[in-house]
Amino acid sequence: MRGDPAGPHDWLDSDAGPVVRPYTVTGGRVRPTGATFDLLAFVVAKAPEGTDGEAPLQPEHRRIVGLAQQPVSVADLAADLDLALGVVRVLLGDLLAAGLIALYEPPASAAHPHDDILKAVVNGLRAL
Template identity: 30%
Template sequence: MSEPGGGPGRGYADSALRPYVITKGRSRPTRNTIGVETLLVAADPSPALPVSATREEVALVRMCERLLSLVEAAAHLQLPVSVVKVLASDLVDSGHLSARTGVPQATAPDSQLLQEVLDGLRRLR
């Protein structure tokens, strides 16, 4: 984390900027696939950030040169997860970050299929 009172990771509570300013007034990300467990990594090669990029966006891209979860990035930036989710979503949309979600949980097998397997095993006896 950065030193108190300075740098890109300055806590939002200590900053004159409110979270809605950092997210340009949005409270929801453009993607609904980014969760707290989503892993973020900078694109390779990463396109240059625009001059208008905020210091939080610059810091997030720098942090994500190594694989980092969204919640870890929020802790390092000392920002609410919801704010970092919006920033990360924008950076994924612009091609600066890649988001890797976890493996989806397996769905329960179809009960009819299980019954057919059981019936087949019983016939083998």
């Protein structure tokens, strides 16, 4: 103890707020159940915010449903929630299984650039 006014723990930062480990938020799970979530996939809440589901939701689940009232990408959700992408994917898997969100995957690109075009771009960059 240092005797400072912050309290007995010098590692505690009052500006940081509550600290919860990611594995606590996901219950130790590291992969979402069911679907995989692309970074560019859009998530939309099916139920209006404030509608109670059958199961009680964690605060992180409620925040996702609140943010997803308008279409939002998985990457943006992770940034807005300030959570690791893997944690957000697990939470989205829970919400998808509960039927509280809809997921819209981006269409797969059918046409990839030809090798000659990529080589020309690399050669152009090297010339700079």
